[in-house]
Amino acid sequence: MRIGFIGLGNVGGKLSGSLIRNGHDVTVRDLDAELVASAVEKGARSADSPRTLMEQCDVVITCLPHPTISAQVVEGKDGLLEAAGPGKIWLEMSTTDEAEVKRLGAKMIATGAAAVDCPVSGGCHRADTGNISIFAGCDRATFETVLPLLTTMGRRVLHTGDLGSASVLKVLTNYLATANLITCAEALTVAKGAGMDLNVAYEAIKISSGTSFVHETESQVILNGSRDISFTMDLVLKDIGLFQEVADRAGIPLEMNPLMIRIFKDGIARYGAREFSPNIIRRLEDATGLDVTASGFPAEMVDDEPEEQGYEVTPPRG
Template sequence: MKIGFIGLGNVGGKLAGSILRNGFDLTVRDLDDSLVQDFVTRGAKSANSPKELAETCDIIITCLPSPAACSAVMEAEDGILAGISEGKIWAEMSTTDETEVKRLAGLISAKGASAIECPVSGGCHRAATGNISIFAGCDRDTFDRMLPMLTTLGRRVLHTGPIGTASVLKVMTNYLATANLLSLCEAMVTMKAAGLDMATTYEAIVISSGTSFSAETEGQIILNGSRDISFTMDLVKKDIGLFQQVADRAGVPLEISPLMVSIFNDGIERFGERELSPNIIKRLEEATGLDVLAPGFPAELTDEEPEEPGYEVVPKGRIPAE
C-alpha cells in the first residue's frame, strides 16, 4: 500500500514520521522543501505536485493549517482532485470546518474515491510517538479500510459517524483545551500574586479535581518559560472560532466562548499571530508585573509512554462492529 502525505508541519511531520517508521511506502509533499528533503533522506519519496502524489498513492493524507489551505491543495489545477481516482482514499487530518470537509468529500466521491476526516488530539509529543488519539468521520466501510493505518498513526481511534462529525468533535475538544488553558493562566498568576510557590501550585493542581490535560502539559511549559508546545495563537483563534460557528449554526447562545475569542484577539493584537499559544498568560503577567516561572520544568513536552499498537474506541452502550 502506497501512502501519500501532504503537510509536514508541527503535527503533520510527526504523523508522517510514524508512517515512515512503521515501514510503509511513503511519498511526501510540502511547500517547505527542507522538510521534504529530510523525509527523503530517511527513505520517503517526494512528489512534484498534489496531483502527482494522488496519482501514485493509494491513500492521500492532508494535514494543513486551515480549511482554505486544504481547499487550495484539493482544487488547484495540479491538485488532489485532478489526480485521485476510483478506489483510493483521501484522509483529511487537519482541524477543519464541518461544512467544508463535507463539500470536499462530495467532490472526492464524484471521482469514485472515498473520503475520511481523521483529526488528531493529544499534542505534538504524542503525535511523534504514535500514541495520539484520532477521531474518524466516514462510512463504516471506509473506516474499516483505514483502521490499520489509523492504528499506526494513533493509539485510540474513535469512529464518530458520517463525514463532518469528527470535525465538530475536534473543535469542541480544542475549545475545552483552550478554556482550560485560560483558566490555568488565571489560577497561576493569582497564586503567584498571593505568594504561593509555583512548583507547589502545579502539584496542587495536577493531583486535584482542578487538573486537566492542559494543566498537566502546558502548565509545565509555562513554568519553564519556553512556552513552546508547537502551537500558535492564530491556530487557537481558528479552532475556537470554528467551535463558535458550530454553536451559531445550532442556535446555542454561548457566553464563555465569545469571551475566549476576544481574549485571543487581544493576545494576537499584542504579541502577533505566530506567538506561542501558552504565552496568552503574558497578558496577565504584564498587567501584574509578575513572571510565572519555576525551576525544574521541561522546555518541551515528551511522551514518556512507549509506542503501542492502536485500537478502536467503542462508545459505551454501543455494540462493537464485527
C-alpha cells in the same frame, strides 16, 4: 497500501514520520523543501504536485494549517480531484470546518473515491511517538480500510460517524483545551500573586479535582518560561472560531467562547499571531508585573509512553 502525505509541519511531519518509521510506503509533498528532504532521508519519496500524489497512491493524507489551504490542494490546479477516482481515499487530518470538509468530500466521493475527516488530539509530543488520539468520520467500510494506518499514527482511534462528525468533535475538544489553558493561566497567576510556591501550586492542582491534560502539559511549559507547546495563537483563534461557527449553525447561544475569541485576538495584537499559545499568560503578567515561572519544569513536552500499536475505541452504548 501506497500512502501520500501532504503537509509536513509540526503535526504532519510527526504523523508521517510514524508511518515511515513503521515501514509504510510513503510519498510526501510540502512547500518547504527542507521538510521534504528530511522525510526523504528517513525513507519517503517526494512528489511534485497533489495530483501526482493521488495518481501514485491509494490513500492521500492532508495535514494543513487552514481550510483554505486544504481547498486549494484538493480542488485547485493540479489538485487531488484531478486524479481521484474509484479505489482512492482522501484522508483529511487537518483541523477544519465541518461544512467545508463535507463540501470537498462530496466532490471527492462524486469521482468514485472515498473521503474521511480525521483530525488528531493530544499534542505534538504524542504525535511524535504515535500515541496521539485520532477521530475518523466516514462510512464504516472506509474506516476499516484505513484503520491500520490510523493505528500506526495514533494510539486511540474513534470512529465518530459520518463525514464531518470528526471535525465537529475536534473543534469541540480544542474549545475545551483553550478554556483549560486560560483558566490554568489565571490560576497560576493568582497563586503567584497570593504568595504561593508555584511548584507546590502545580502539584496541588495536579492531584486535585482541578487537574486536566492541559494543566499537566501546558502549565509545565508556562512555568518553565519557554511556553513552547508547538502551537501558536493564530491556530487557537482559528480553532475556536470554527467552534463558534458550529455553534452558530446549531443556534447555540454561547457565552464563554466569544470571550475566549476576544482574549486571543488581544493576545495576537499584543504579541503576534505566531506567538506560542501558552504565552496568553503574558497578558496577566504584563497587567500585574508578576513573573509566573518556576524551576524544575521542562522547556517542551516529551511523551514518555512507549510507542505501541493503536486500537479502536468503542463508545459506551445503552
